[in-house]
Amino acid sequence: MTRTYQPSLFETQRLTLDGAIDLSLASLAAYGNQYRHWALAYSGGKDSSATVTCVAWAIQTGRVPAPASLTVLYADTRMELPPLQRSAMRLLERMTRDGIRTQVVLPSLNDRFFVYMFGRGVPPPKNRFRWCTPHLKVEPMMHALKALSDRINIDSEQREKFLMLTGVRLGESAARDQRIALSCSKDSGECGQGWFQSSTDAQIADTLAPLVHWRVCHVWDWLYFGAHGYDEVRDLAVVYGNGDIRTGCTGCNLVDRDTALERLVETDEWAHLAPLMALKPLYRELKQPQHRKRKPGGERRKDGKPAKNQQRLGPLTMEARAFGLARVLDIQARAGVDLINAEEEARIRELWALDTWPNKWTGDEPNGDEPVPRVEVTDAGVLVSQELLV
């Protein structure tokens, strides 16, 4: 069926960038003056870069009253694409010089991507097992926000709330419809931003997404041609080009293609990052049964009933972890980047020495590719086993 484009009644009233900025200023003025302390969740991607620069510009030019404190919290997953990381660090340095408080927020050592995967043995994340966003972004950010809150409330009996500003952007029509979509794994969404919006502890902070109604063209026009004066963000074009692509961790396993990295390695400046293209195939390989443990048949839940997903595949075997670590160290050496640093590698090896496995696994389970009798749960909730025919 051919889809035809049907203009809406409001077609002629689409927001210009100036109109979008006016709405953002109005929302900052309306909500902002109810909070003395603001924090900005920054990931280095285009939406949060636009948010950070817009808010800083609005305050510096007196368009919105300055809060008593403004802190930019940069969620450094240690998995960022190098040019995005570089422009984020430059922007933070510049903002610090301009008198804005900035803070780099890192995941705890045990929760870093490769430590959690190779040290603890948790398999690569996927859509239905997305452990990475909470571990790498949301929990560290919430922890940092709580610490900030503790600091400003040290002498007060009643906790004063922060205003947490995020880069969630739904676009003009969705914002008008008030459809709040928190998914941040598709199209141009910025991983983590929707989670910050939904996970912030209401005792600590309320959240506001001042650019929620901006279209992607507003974001680009603002970053490249806006009057914000932060040239540091213009580097983002190298990664995004003219496309409306999603960025996130290098080799993110939750998208089909790492289009940002693909674009990047075609440029002269970043062609040396080509070995990073081997990360996604490595994650695919590690998900195979021969690299995993498998629950023995007959597993029961706490209430005694048989678990539904009998004989499920689980953590990475110790051999797979060693294989994965060696492969990533080789990739980082060839790409000239820092994926696993000395502290992280030491922690991974320490966790191996401690025979660490994810919760509910001991390492004594059979390997995923061992032939075993098949166990299933019938509709009546009874365990049945089908012996191997050899």
Ligand code: SF4
């Ligand atoms: S960008 Fe991908 S790998 Fe990184 S936290 Fe988000 S979903 Fe996970």
